[in-house]
Amino acid sequence: xxxxxxxxxxxxxxxxxxxxxxxxxxxxxxxxxVNILTGPASxxxxxxxxxxxxxxxxxxxxxxxxxxxxxxATEDDGYVPARSFQGLKKLIESDEIFALNGTSGTAxxxxxxxxxxxxxxxxxxxxxxxxxxxxxxRPSVFVIGARYxxxxxxxxxxxxxxxxxxxxxxGLIRQDDDFGVTVEGGxxxxxKEFGVKDGIRLKFxxxxxxxxxxxxxxxxxxxxxxxxxxxxxxxxxxxxxxxxLSMDMQVASVWSEDMPPSVKxxxxxxxxxxxxxxxxxxxxxxxxxDATAKKYLSEGEVAAINRYSYITYVGLKVLAKAMEGCGxxxxxxxxxxxxxxxxxxxxxxxxxxxxxxxxxxxxxxSLKIYQLDPKTQKFTTLQxxxxxxxx
Amino acid sequence: xxxxxxxxxxxxxxxxxDSHVVWAWTAVLLAGLLALPLFAGNYPLSLASAALIAxxxxxxxxxxxxxxxxISIGQSGFLAIGAYTNGLLLADYDWPLWATMxxxxxxxxxxxxxxxxxxxxxxxxxxxxxxxAFAFIVTHIILYAExxxxxxxGVFLPKVTAFGFDLSRDRPFFYFTLAFTILAILLxxxxxxxxxxxxxxAIRDHDIAARVMGxxxxxxxxxxxxxxxxxxxxxxxxxxxxxxxxxxDVFGLILSIEALAMIILGGLGSIAGAVLGAVFLxxxxxxxxxxxxxxxxxxxxxxxxxxxxxxGIAYGVVIVAFLRFKPEGLIGLWRDAKRYxxxxxxxx
Numbered sequence: 085x086x087x088x089x090x091x092x093x094x095x096x097x098x099x100x101x102x103x104x105x106x107x108x109x110x111x112x113x114x115x116x117x118v119n120i121l122t123g124p125a126s127x128x129x130x131x132x133x134x135x136x137x138x139x140x141x142x143x144x145x146x147x148x149x150x151x152x153x154x155x156x157a158t159e160d161d162g163y164v165p166a167r168s169f170q171g172l173k174k175l176i177e178s179d180e181i182f183a184l185n186g187t188s189g190t191a192x193x194x195x196x197x198x199x200x201x202x203x204x205x206x207x208x209x210x211x212x213x214x215x216x217x218x219x220x221x222r223p224s225v226f227v228i229g230a231r232y233x234x235x236x237x238x239x240x241x242x243x244x245x246x247x248x249x250x251x252x253x254x255g256l257i258r259q260d261d262d263f264g265v266t267v268e269g270g271x272x273x274x275x276k277e278f279g280v281k282d283g284i285r286l287k288f289x290x291x292x293x294x295x296x297x298x299x300x301x302x303x304x305x306x307x308x309x310x311x312x313x314x315x316x317x318x319x320x321x322x323x324x325x326x327x328x329l330s331m332d333m334q335v336a337s338v339w340s341e342d343m344p345p346s347v348k349x350x351x352x353x354x355x356x357x358x359x360x361x362x363x364x365x366x367x368x369x370x371x372x373x374d375a376t377a378k379k380y381l382s383e384g385e386v387a388a389i390n391r392y393s394y395i396t397y398v399g400l401k402v403l404a405k406a407m408e409g410c411g412x413x414x415x416x417x418x419x420x421x422x423x424x425x426x427x428x429x430x431x432x433x434x435x436x437x438x439x440x441x442x443x444x445x446x447x448x449x450s451l452k453i454y455q456l457d458p459k460t461q462k463f464t465t466l467q468x469x470x471x472x473x474x475x
Numbered sequence: 476x477x478x479x480x481x482x483x484x485x486x487x488x489x490x491x492x493d494s495h496v497v498w499a500w501t502a503v504l505l506a507g508l509l510a511l512p513l514f515a516g517n518y519p520l521s522l523a524s525a526a527l528i529a530x531x532x533x534x535x536x537x538x539x540x541x542x543x544x545x546i547s548i549g550q551s552g553f554l555a556i557g558a559y560t561n562g563l564l565l566a567d568y569d570w571p572l573w574a575t576m577x578x579x580x581x582x583x584x585x586x587x588x589x590x591x592x593x594x595x596x597x598x599x600x601x602x603x604x605x606x607x608a609f610a611f612i613v614t615h616i617i618l619y620a621e622x623x624x625x626x627x628x629g630v631f632l633p634k635v636t637a638f639g640f641d642l643s644r645d646r647p648f649f650y651f652t653l654a655f656t657i658l659a660i661l662l663x664x665x666x667x668x669x670x671x672x673x674x675x676x677a678i679r680d681h682d683i684a685a686r687v688m689g690x691x692x693x694x695x696x697x698x699x700x701x702x703x704x705x706x707x708x709x710x711x712x713x714x715x716x717x718x719x720x721x722x723x724d725v726f727g728l729i730l731s732i733e734a735l736a737m738i739i740l741g742g743l744g745s746i747a748g749a750v751l752g753a754v755f756l757x758x759x760x761x762x763x764x765x766x767x768x769x770x771x772x773x774x775x776x777x778x779x780x781x782x783x784x785x786x787g788i789a790y791g792v793v794i795v796a797f798l799r800f801k802p803e804g805l806i807g808l809w810r811d812a813k814r815y816x817x818x819x820x821x822x823x
Binding site for chain 2 (some may be wrong): 121122123126129160162164165166169170173174176177178189191192194195197198202216260261262263289
């Protein structure tokens, strides 16, 4: 009798623990994402949604996660952190998501972190690998992406080792914020390690659009290797000003500069600039992705594909792998435990293999180096995924 | 039903409202708000709290722009000051909440003097641009003063309790916000009936005439800035308590524009209008979302591809249509409805 009572109590406890994690039914698992779906940066959010949608469609067609279909619930934040908070609140309270894959911009994910931690929400961050997100480590948060410091060091190393410009004078232009500091970190490491001339380091305020004075200073310093820390329109304006002054130089850029909208803005300046990215851009992996996309997505959605689609697709695949490891008794705690065990997860070449079994729960830090052909507006791979982090 | 106002005593002249019907309905509304957490889930409660914070901010801005006629698009700056003061004092200096909340309002009020003093010689668009510049300055100072403000990293607020209740939970936070909302509304209502309020209205209607009548423009304009900023600073502190994270990106220019839209849509110069406008604009995106979910076809490609843009456009269209067909705002609509039923069946 006693064992019967204990067994019944154990059953009650196990079922209540199971029921305590929302977002899972016998047939479905609900995964949320909070994204920039309106406003000037909506091309990022749409790409993210497309990546999630495609991964879910593929997983579901293959039988789902232990028989459960993945359902995606999306909230738009318009890139406003307060709306990100409300969006995630809705996803947790109203839509009852199980996990999160797709977390908008840096300030936006930071605004969501208290909710993520409180709800022990398994979260894969794919679009903003900022240090603030993974330091300090939050137990349920896993980040895919490289560091800007490594991205700039890797590009400058390639320029130094392979392109070997004559009489190199290095120069840096970067935003006056935390992001700019990480860019300068990579530049600093490069000029010290290579022992090259550090011509000039310039800072500019976020939102600056006119760089004529800064570029004049770069020319006056004789810069012929530039670490361009501008983003999208800013980077394009810097290159445009340099072209006006007929500056001949090698350029290292932020990974946002490999997206089609950025390329359209920057390519007319005619610089074959380099980009270091933790996502594949132009090889068999992306060709295969694009071909499969036509099967699952509408024409408008296929047109929205960019690097953020690939990385979010990878994020959901990793999450599905972790959930699969939990079997039928799927809980958030188990998923987090399984995510921590992820090692060398093959992404089909879209990124370097994913491993979260490290202190920071950070993966995908290896980078590919690409170079733009400004005439065709296509990128060529110069160097395959390489770990540039300081040992 | 009462068909007019005939005040027979000084007491009725200074009363907040001399209509028993209005007091009865106010009591019903208050009871409804107090009972809301018993019926609503956490997400609706969170939305309601955000709407109440918007009400506090709009009531504050209305005192400056609606009542005194000083146009400000620097509200995001004052919200940021309030939020950062509250956040930093809680996170870095371990101040108790009862001290951080007033500190947020007081610092915001004191800093408002910086923009208030130049505004004494500025009006209309010139003042609007000055306040806009102020908001940018606030952002840059926060980013530069990294040792104090954590710069671009922002501030994570610790868990805070009030009267033993954890404010990170939706129910206690709703009541906490409701209390501040009621206080802000009462403060604004009372101020508007005093000499100060009447002086502000005189300045708004014709500042030279007001000066001729003996109203000290310097004193009353600065007072308008300070009191308005105090209330907006409190709204900022409430925002920081709800999101529990503060950085400069949270306080974009869009907040200032939305605050102006709230008081214009509600009915400029009216406290009830500011309340209605804030609630309306805060909940409109949710209403549009529900409408799309109810009437949209989720299987259509157009719907799935463009639904968020379409919702954004719908949000703008509602505001434009409202201002086109009801320029006196929600409070005008409310007055029309009241007049219609008061005079019914004679209304036409």
